[in-house]
Amino acid sequence: xxxxxxxxxxxxxxxxxxxxxxxxxxxxxxxxxxxxxxxxxxxxxxxxxxxxxxxxxxxxxxxxxxxxxxxxxxxxxxxxxxxxxxxxxxxxxxxxxxxxxxxxxxxxxxxxxxxxxxxxxxxxxxxxxxxxxxxxxxxxxxxxxxxxxxxxxxxxxxxxxxxxxxxxxxxxxxxxxxxxxxxxxxxxxxxxxxxxxxxxxxxxxxxxxxx
Amino acid sequence: xxxxxxxxxxxxxxxxxxxxxxxxxxxxxxxxxxxxxxxxxxxxxxxxxxxxxxxxxxxxxxxxxxxxxxxxxxxxxxxxxxxxxxxxxxxxxxxxxxxxxxxxxxxxxxxxxxxxxxxxxxxxxxxxxxxxxxxxxxxxxxxxxxxxxxxxxxxxxxxxxxxxxxxxxxxxxxxxxxxxxxxxxxxxxxxxxxxxxxxxxxxxxxxxxxxxxxxxxxxxxxxxxxxxxxxxxxxxxxxxxxxxxxxxxxxxxxxxxxxxxxxxxxxxxxxxxxxxxxxxxxxxxxxxxxxxxxxxxxxxxxxxxxxxxxxxxxxxxxxxxxxxxxxxxxxxxxxxxxxxxxxxxxxxxxxxxxxxxxxxxxxxxxxxxxxxxxxxxxxxxxxxxxxxxxxxxxxxxxxxxxxxxxxxxxxxxxxxxxxxxxxxxxxxxxxxxxxxxxxxxxxxxxxxxxxxxxxxxxxxxxxxxxxxxxxxxxxxxxxxxxxxxxxxxxxxxxxxxxxxxxxxxxxxxxxxxxxxxxxxxxxxxxxxxxxxxxxxxxxxxxxxxxxxxxxxxxxxxxxxxxxxxxxxxxxxxxxxxxxxxxxxxxxxxxxxxxxxxxxxxxxxxxxxxxxxxxxxxxxxxxxxxxxxxxxxxxxxxxxxxxxxxxxxx
Numbered sequence: 001x002x003x004x005x006x007x008x009x010x011x012x013x014x015x016x017x018x019x020x021x022x023x024x025x026x027x028x029x030x031x032x033x034x035x036x037x038x039x040x041x042x043x044x045x046x047x048x049x050x051x052x053x054x055x056x057x058x059x060x061x062x063x064x065x066x067x068x069x070x071x072x073x074x075x076x077x078x079x080x081x082x083x084x085x086x087x088x089x090x091x092x093x094x095x096x097x098x099x100x101x102x103x104x105x106x107x108x109x110x111x112x113x114x115x116x117x118x119x120x121x122x123x124x125x126x127x128x129x130x131x132x133x134x135x136x137x138x139x140x141x142x143x144x145x146x147x148x149x150x151x152x153x154x155x156x157x158x159x160x161x162x163x164x165x166x167x168x169x170x171x172x173x174x175x176x177x178x179x180x181x182x183x184x185x186x187x188x189x190x191x192x193x194x195x196x197x198x199x200x201x202x203x204x205x206x207x208x209x210x211x
Numbered sequence: 212x213x214x215x216x217x218x219x220x221x222x223x224x225x226x227x228x229x230x231x232x233x234x235x236x237x238x239x240x241x242x243x244x245x246x247x248x249x250x251x252x253x254x255x256x257x258x259x260x261x262x263x264x265x266x267x268x269x270x271x272x273x274x275x276x277x278x279x280x281x282x283x284x285x286x287x288x289x290x291x292x293x294x295x296x297x298x299x300x301x302x303x304x305x306x307x308x309x310x311x312x313x314x315x316x317x318x319x320x321x322x323x324x325x326x327x328x329x330x331x332x333x334x335x336x337x338x339x340x341x342x343x344x345x346x347x348x349x350x351x352x353x354x355x356x357x358x359x360x361x362x363x364x365x366x367x368x369x370x371x372x373x374x375x376x377x378x379x380x381x382x383x384x385x386x387x388x389x390x391x392x393x394x395x396x397x398x399x400x401x402x403x404x405x406x407x408x409x410x411x412x413x414x415x416x417x418x419x420x421x422x423x424x425x426x427x428x429x430x431x432x433x434x435x436x437x438x439x440x441x442x443x444x445x446x447x448x449x450x451x452x453x454x455x456x457x458x459x460x461x462x463x464x465x466x467x468x469x470x471x472x473x474x475x476x477x478x479x480x481x482x483x484x485x486x487x488x489x490x491x492x493x494x495x496x497x498x499x500x501x502x503x504x505x506x507x508x509x510x511x512x513x514x515x516x517x518x519x520x521x522x523x524x525x526x527x528x529x530x531x532x533x534x535x536x537x538x539x540x541x542x543x544x545x546x547x548x549x550x551x552x553x554x555x556x557x558x559x560x561x562x563x564x565x566x567x568x569x570x571x572x573x574x575x576x577x578x579x580x581x582x583x584x585x586x587x588x589x590x591x592x593x594x595x596x597x598x599x600x601x602x603x604x605x606x607x608x609x610x611x612x613x614x615x616x617x618x619x620x621x622x623x624x625x626x627x628x629x630x631x632x633x634x635x636x637x638x639x640x641x642x643x644x645x646x647x648x649x650x651x652x653x654x655x656x657x658x659x660x661x662x663x664x665x666x667x668x669x670x671x672x673x674x675x676x677x678x679x680x681x682x683x684x685x686x687x688x689x690x691x692x693x694x695x696x697x698x699x700x701x702x703x704x705x706x707x708x709x710x711x712x713x714x715x716x717x718x719x720x721x722x723x724x725x726x727x728x729x730x731x732x733x734x735x736x737x738x739x740x741x742x743x744x745x746x747x748x749x750x751x752x753x754x755x756x757x758x759x760x761x762x763x764x765x766x767x768x769x770x771x772x773x774x775x776x777x778x779x780x781x782x783x784x785x786x787x788x789x790x791x792x793x794x795x796x797x798x799x800x801x802x803x804x805x806x807x808x809x810x811x812x813x814x815x816x817x818x819x820x821x822x823x824x825x826x827x828x829x830x831x832x833x834x835x836x837x838x839x840x841x842x843x844x845x846x847x848x849x850x851x852x853x854x855x856x857x858x859x860x
Contacts, residue, residue: 087841110859134848138841146840 003043007121010036010159011101014132017152018097019090026148027071033155034063041162059158067151075144088139100131122163129156214260214268214285218339221253221297226332228304229325232313240308243324247301247331254297254335261290262703269341278403279344288470289338291550291707295557296338296460298689300331302682303452303561309678310568311450319363327456330356337464343392343403350388350464354381354432357461360453361445373444376814379822380441384431388468391424399475406475413476413483422483425472433465433520436494440814443501446513447577451568454509455561458516463553466523473531473546474710484532485633491524492640499647500782503654503775504809508567508577511655512560515603518644519556523549525637526618532631533621534712541631543715544621544722546708551700552614555693559602559611562686566596569675569683570659579655579771584664588672591680593660598687600652602694605645608731610693613724615641620722647778654774663765695731698724772807779809787812 013033020026038060045052086093104127111123133153137146228246232239260266272281304327313320333353340346358381362374396403398412398421412418427438434442442462446454469487473479498517505511526549533541569592570585571577586593602609619641625634664672674680693700698719705718718724758767772779779786786809793803835846 107855107859130851131848134844134851137844138848140841 003040004121006036006040006043007125007159010040010155011121011125011128014129014152015094015097017148018093018132018135021090023075023142023144023148024072026145027068027075030071030148030151030155031064031068033152034068035060037063037155037158040159044162063151063155063158071144071147078144084141086139086141093135093139097128097132097135100135101128104128104131122159126156126159129153129159132156214257214266215270215283217253217257217260218268218270218283218285218335221250221257221293222332222335224250224253225297225300225335226329228328228331229321230328232321232324235321237313239321240304240313240324243328244301244304244308247297247304247328250331250335251294251297251301254293257285258290258294258703261285262287262706265706274344276344280342280404281345282342282404283339283345284341285339286474286710287703287706288474288550288710289467291703292463292467292553293335293338295554296334296463297331299459299557299561299686300327300456302686303327303455303565306565306568306679306682307450307452309676310452310565310572323360323363323450323453326356326360327453330360330456330461334460334464337467341405343396343405346405347385347388347392351385353461353464354378354385357381357445357453357457361449361457363450363453364448367448369444370448373441373448377441377445380431380438384428384438387424387428387431391421391428394418394421394424395475397421405471407477408475410477413479422472422476422479425468426486429465429468429472430490430524431465433462433469433524434517435465435490435520435524436497436517437813437817439494439498439517440811440818442517443505443510443513443811444814446516446564447507447509451509451564451571452561454513454567455564458513458564459557459561462516462520463557466520466527466549466553469524469527470546470549470711473527473534473712476534479531479535481532481535481631484528484535484631487524487531488528488633488636491521491528492636494518495521495525495640495644496647497785499644499651500779500785501809501811502651503647503782504779504786504788506579506771506808508570508579508582508655508659509564511579511651512563512567515563515648515651516556516560518648519552519560519603522615522618522641522644523552523556525641526552526614526621529618529621529625529631529634529637530708530711532625532634536631538625538630539712539715540721541621541625542712543705543708543718544617544624546711547704547718547722548614548617548619548621550704550707551617551697552611554700555602555610555614555690558686558690558693559599559609562599562683562690563596563603565679565683565686566592566599569679570596572675572679573672579658581665582659583662583765583768584660585672586660588664589660589674592675592683595680595683595687596660597656598690600656602690604649604652606649607727608691608694608735610690610697612694613697613727615645616727617722624721650775650778654771658769658771658774662768665765665768695728697727700724785812787816 010033013029013036017026017029017033020029038056041052041056041059042048048056088096101124104124107127108123129152133149133151133156136149136152140146140149224246228243228250229239231242231246236242261268268285270281270283274280304324307324307327311320311323316323330353333349333356336349337346337353340349355378358374358378361377362370364370365374392403392405394417395405395408397417398408398415399406400409408418413422431438431441446458449457476483495518498514498521502511502514502518505514526545529545530542530549531545533539533543533545567577569589570582573585573589573592574582576582598609602611605611605615619638622634622637622641625631626638701718701724705715708718709715760767779788789808789810791804791806793805795803837843
């Protein structure tokens with residue numbers, strides 16, 4: 001059974017993320033995407049040895065539950081405030097995401113891949129998630145949305161690494177998950193500091209810090 | 212295994228010497244001194260085995276970095292430099308206990324001690340590092356620690372500025388070394404492990420570029436003009452024992468690099484020797500002209516350091532010429548002379564800097580125009596400074612003579628038929644430099660220690676504590692010993708110079724170092740007898756010629772500026788002094804003032820304008836640094852897309 005359907009769902013979630021203006025919804029979507037990634041991992045294997053189960057479980061737990069819960073908690077603790085306008089409007093980002101998707105398909109066709117991976121949506125989905133992550137990171141002003149962007153970007157990297165999972169399973173995975181956790185921690189600390197220093201989490205104000 | 216353990220004990224003891232003092236114990240300084248002494252003893256043991264016993268050692272460890280591995284090789288050149296590089300810091304550390312004590316400098320002393328120890332460790336590393344990456348690691352850490360030590364008194368704006376100039380200069384040098392070592396790897400064929408180049412590589416364009424880059428990087432560290440711009444400021448700004456470390460030893464790491472280039476090149480083109488000789492001659496004369504114009508005792512000593520590395524460069528030029536022309540005697544005399552002078556300067560300049568530190572400790576100033584007549588208040592410091600000045604002027608019976616003598620012998624040998632005519636430049640410039648050095652140190656000693664105390668100093672000066680003068684005496688004693696028995700170093704010099712080229716003749720046949728002992732044995736009793744005779748002759752104390760003033764003051768003595776006026780006028784075209792000359796009119800002119808300054812011409816009129824120009828050109832790049840995180844991320848995306856496009860085209 002090919003996980004193409006799930007991959008398509010992941011790509012659709014990317015579009016919804018880009019189009020959505022509400023932080024809590026974005027967090028939910030990112031959590032859903034994380035959960036789907038765990039499913040993709042399970043569907044890739046015909047039988048499930050222990051390490052695959054462990055990996056799928058930890059992926060679902062960390063990407064689908066723990067980090068979204070942390071983000072929600074952070075969101076609840078923030079003072080309610082007016083949503084800062086993004087640098088680039090929602091419609092335009094959506095168009096850019098669509099263009100990115102097209103580019104992802106072109107790239108995926110031209111990359112030198114193993115024959116078995118050519119038919120699947122793995123590579124386009126992962127490149128598109130990368131683009132979406134970058135898009136969120138570059139166009140949104142709210143620090144929490146930037147964390148979501150980082151999460152999506154990592155999901156893209158994760159998807160790509162799934163192609164390697166048969167060759168070097170646990171090594172890649174622990175690397176990816178560790179990277180992710182560290183990244184989220186750093187972002188969490190940064191948000192905390194922006195909040196205390198500027199009394200807002202609008203990253204635009206960070207520009208004051210340059211010399 | 213014994214040699215390896217000795218080496219690594221020396222390395223660890225020196226590197227960790229500052230650590231025990233961090234806990235805030237009052238005995239930290241003393242512990243550091245003894246640890247550095249232990250390190251020096253290990254190095255002496257190593258030197259005995261390698262230089263006198265003819266043994267060699269090597270140690271190798273894996274390192275995860277690509278191209279790098281921990282490769283240590285105990286060759287004679289490195290071991291020769293290792294001895295002063297551990298011995299002098301040990302002496303300086305004892306000195307620092309009194310000079311920069313924990314009591315008087317509680318906030319900086321422990322940190323300074325740590326940096327001092329680690330930088331000595333870096334130098335020990337450099338003397339044996341046989342892998343380019345390992346070498347550059349040690350080089351960079353040493354440079355950064357030197358920056359931290361130079362800026363110890365960072366509340367002073369001049370100190371900060373000197374520190375920045377030093378940092379920029381040393382990083383420029385390090386970048387040149389990065390490129391140079393990368394090119395050198397093409398010639399050695401052993402990757403980044405350092406070793407001899409293949410024959411013929413030196414004449415290729417890659418070999419030429421490698422030589423010029425490495426030479427530039429090493430000369431920048433050594434402070435040979437015109438690459439000396441960082442040196443006077445940094446030496447003046449640092450605490451005196453740090454200045455001594457910088458001048459006596461860190462500059463020598465640059466020389467070590469050039470020695471290594473000579474050793475690695477089997478067939479250097481002759482113009483390499485010409486370049487080194489030309490730079491050495493120009494820089495030596497220039498630095499002495501500047502030294503004569505200085506009014507800051509430590510800046511004066513710093514310019515004298517430039518002069519001494521220039522003399523070493525002249526010796527190295529001879530060695531290179533000998534190697535290209537196939538004259539082993541020239542390689543030996545030039546190389547051994549350079550090494551001997553290196554050792555001498557590594558001992559003498561710290562002695563002088565310690566003297567300057569002692570003067571500063573006593574009077575609180577290093578301005579020559581305000582000092583005077585200190586010989587009466589500080590007899591021990593005055594005597595030891597005089598000993599150092601004798602040595603640095605290359606006067607027997609101190610050690611400075613023997614090194615320059617070897618270089619002179621080499622230069623005379625070179626101008627003989629089938630030799631190298633350009634050694635005439637070496638000879639002439641050595642003579643000019645020697646004369647100017649004597650003038651410069653006559654001025655320094657005379658102005659600071661002789662004459663009458665000048666009025667402006669608040670309160671009487673006092674002699675420095677025994678811990679300071681005692682350590683100076685130890686160093687002066689070593690200098691005197693080497694001056695009296697230079698032949699004791701003959702085998703070590705032979706072994707170290709033996710690295711520079713194959714088939715060197717024995718040193719004893721070319722230069723009778725033993726004869727110097729003979730000269731001293733005759734000369735010292737004669738000198739002492741003359742001294743006794745002068746002391747016994749009746750002397751009276753009176754004022755000198757006082758221009759007819761009824762009430763002369765100490766201020767009408769010769770000043771530092773007026774003493775050297777004739778010589779600095781001769782170098783006016785180079786010094787470009789900034790002067791305010793008052794016009795005196797009428798029969799009863801009003802009170803007026805004369806001012807004169809000799810800033811570093813190259814720094815103020817060459818490097819600084821050039822640097823501001825580059826900065827203004829590059830400032831348009833600042834728009835890249837918008838300060839917005841998304842824009843930085845956009846750069847990442849653009850790079851990613853560009854990489855995709857590049858790999859898929």
